[in-house]
Amino acid sequence: MPNENGLNPLEQELEAALGTLAPAQAGLSRDQIMFAAGQASMRRRNRAWQGVSSALVVLLLVSVSLRPDPTVIEVGPEVARIDAPRVAPPSVTSGDDDRGQAFRQYVRTRRAVLERGFDVLPASKPTRTPVGGPPLTREDLSDLLSST
Amino acid sequence: MTRNVRGLWALTVIALALSAGLARAADPPQRKKITTRSLQVSAAREPRFALQYRFEPSYLDQEAGNAAFLYQIVVAQMMQTNSGNEALDGDTLNQWYRDPVEDLPLEKVRGAITRFEHTFRLLQTAVRRQECTWEYPIRKEGVPYVSPLLNEYRMLTRLVAIKAKLEMHDGEMAAALKTLQAGMSLARDVGAGPNYVQHLVGLAMAAQTVRQLEGWIQKPDAPNLYWALSTLPDRLVDIRPALQTESEAVLAELPELRTLEQTVLSNEQVMDLWKRAATWVGYDTDRPRTALDVTGDITLMMSQYPRAKASLVEHGYARQTVETWPVLYAIVVDQYQQFRAIRDLVFKWTYMPFAQARDGLMQGERAVSGIWKYSHGSELANPFVDTLPAAYRIAFLDTRLARDVAMLRTVEAIRMYAADHNGKLPASLADITAVPVPQDPFQGRAFRYEARGKSAVLESPIPPDGGPRDGLRYEITLR
Numbered sequence A: 001m002p003n004e005n006g007l008n009p010l011e012q013e014l015e016a017a018l019g020t021l022a023p024a025q026a027g028l029s030r031d032q033i034m035f036a037a038g039q040a041s042m043r044r045r046n047r048a049w050q051g052v053s054s055a056l057v058v059l060l061l062v063s064v065s066l067r068p069d070p071t072v073i074e075v076g077p078e079v080a081r082i083d084a085p086r087v088a089p090p091s092v093t094s095g096d097d098d099r100g101q102a103f104r105q106y107v108r109t110r111r112a113v114l115e116r117g118f119d120v121l122p123a124s125k126p127t128r129t130p131v132g133g134p135p136l137t138r139e140d141l142s143d144l145l146s147s148t
Numbered sequence B: 001m002t003r004n005v006r007g008l009w010a011l012t013v014i015a016l017a018l019s020a021g022l023a024r025a026a027d028p029p030q031r032k033k034i035t036t037r038s039l040q041v042s043a044a045r046e047p048r049f050a051l052q053y054r055f056e057p058s059y060l061d062q063e064a065g066n067a068a069f070l071y072q073i074v075v076a077q078m079m080q081t082n083s084g085n086e087a088l089d090g091d092t093l094n095q096w097y098r099d100p101v102e103d104l105p106l107e108k109v110r111g112a113i114t115r116f117e118h119t120f121r122l123l124q125t126a127v128r129r130q131e132c133t134w135e136y137p138i139r140k141e142g143v144p145y146v147s148p149l150l151n152e153y154r155m156l157t158r159l160v161a162i163k164a165k166l167e168m169h170d171g172e173m174a175a176a177l178k179t180l181q182a183g184m185s186l187a188r189d190v191g192a193g194p195n196y197v198q199h200l201v202g203l204a205m206a207a208q209t210v211r212q213l214e215g216w217i218q219k220p221d222a223p224n225l226y227w228a229l230s231t232l233p234d235r236l237v238d239i240r241p242a243l244q245t246e247s248e249a250v251l252a253e254l255p256e257l258r259t260l261e262q263t264v265l266s267n268e269q270v271m272d273l274w275k276r277a278a279t280w281v282g283y284d285t286d287r288p289r290t291a292l293d294v295t296g297d298i299t300l301m302m303s304q305y306p307r308a309k310a311s312l313v314e315h316g317y318a319r320q321t322v323e324t325w326p327v328l329y330a331i332v333v334d335q336y337q338q339f340r341a342i343r344d345l346v347f348k349w350t351y352m353p354f355a356q357a358r359d360g361l362m363q364g365e366r367a368v369s370g371i372w373k374y375s376h377g378s379e380l381a382n383p384f385v386d387t388l389p390a391a392y393r394i395a396f397l398d399t400r401l402a403r404d405v406a407m408l409r410t411v412e413a414i415r416m417y418a419a420d421h422n423g424k425l426p427a428s429l430a431d432i433t434a435v436p437v438p439q440d441p442f443q444g445r446a447f448r449y450e451a452r453g454k455s456a457v458l459e460s461p462i463p464p465d466g467g468p469r470d471g472l473r474y475e476i477t478l479r
Helices: A009-019 A030-065 A097-114 A138-147 B003-025 B067-081 B092-097 B106-114 B115-126 B150-169 B172-191 B196-211 B212-218 B224-231 B240-253 B255-259 B267-281 B291-314 B319-324 B327-353 B354-375 B390-418
Strands: B035-041 B065-068 B128-131 B448-452 B455-460 B470-478
Touching: A030 B003, A097 B196, A097 B267, B003 B267, B035 B172, B035 B212, B035 B390, B065 B067, B065 B224, B067 B128, B067 B150, B067 B172, B106 B150, B115 B150, B115 B172, B150 B172, B150 B196, B150 B212, B150 B455, B172 B212, B172 B224, B196 B212, B196 B240, B196 B390, B212 B390, B224 B390, B240 B255, B240 B267, B267 B327, B291 B319, B291 B327, B327 B354, B327 B390, B354 B390, B390 B455, B390 B470
Parallel strands: B035 B470, B065 B128
Antiparallel strands: B448 B455, B455 B470
């Protein structure tokens, strides 16, 4: 039969059971919650700064350790010249191309010697076999003359 | 972390990174290291007969004939000898040339040098010839190929230098002087050849021979060579034959240039002339020409013609006369005159002492590159200017050899002073009054000298446009 509050017996029993419980103190205040939320968001930004700073430190250490040795600066004498532009006349037959090529070769060789040294000059290599065979002896010469 | 601390941390890191980078950039370049050699010398007066020691054969020992021909035979003999299983390779020879005599495998070196005795005897005969004329037919055939034997002459010089080194080591000073005399004569004769390449080879040969004198002056009882060195010409290797040929090489290759200003050429003749000149600069005259090539040529001709005409009028030609000329003829005359002006600007300074000529030589280099700037990209460029040599560099190398000789003369003057002043070094070069002390030909003034007790430093600083090899310092110790 419902009581004066309109609760049935089952509900009355539940009310009585709930009445034996005492409310506990709250562990967090609103202010604390709001602060923690803000703090969490700043932690993420902080990590990004720390990451950048750490990367810069690593870069600094690597660059210092890999610094190249100072180099001796050798200044060669100036040769103020650029590549020759080309002359493009129409093709007309003319003679003596070989001579022109020889002069061109000379001009190039001269420039190469000044820029790269004498190794650009042709050199004969020592032959491991005697040049021209064994030298002529008097007997050889005598045989040669008597055979003609 | 608070915002302030975080910001400070970031700023610190950035500052450190920047400062490290700036520190790197600000690392001072190392001073150029000047070539430095130590000389331990003894005092030595000039010889009783001042000209007892010479680097040229005595007049009475000379014979009629042309040394150039014999030099070819000497080289052939050398090559014949340097064949077979005992042939010396270039690396070995270079090493024996460069290493101090104390570091050489003496018996092995002696054995190798002895094989070339016949070569050395022939060389002694060659250097006694009264003249050396290379007889290249340049006037008729143009500038020749470079002699294929130039590297062999260099090898011969190394053999001579090693022979002299051994002789000095063994105390055979008279023999060493005779060997060095031959080496010097050979170098001067080769270097007086009619082109710059041969001249440069002669310079290098002379420098290698002169270098051996450092061994001579360090021998305890070495005769003083001041006057022997002083009787050599300032320009040890004569550049005049090469200068003459190089300055007229273009005319030898294109004889019509000699009368260009007197004989009007047709456009076709000018084209032919340009085509032959084009081979000097590597242009492929056989390449098929496209319509674009022809259009480009015509456009450039049209732009060059007014410039050429104005220049010719400015330099004295009557406008009416120039306007009657074929277009290409006017252009090529202007080109040729430009070339002549620049050529003479370049070459004239080569006759002057380097210290006075430096700025003029650089002016010549700039004028040449100015022409390139003007013509760059143009297919109607001035082909004659390309034949001009790097006169500045050649004059520089000439001067470097003269400097080496002058330094040795100065050391001999110091030895002479020490002999006359109880074994003391001069406090300054000005204290030496018995003989003239040469100047540094690079600087046009005295060498740097600093005495410290029994030792002194004599130095020719690295020239502004040179490298470590171009400066020279002797650290002299008096026994």
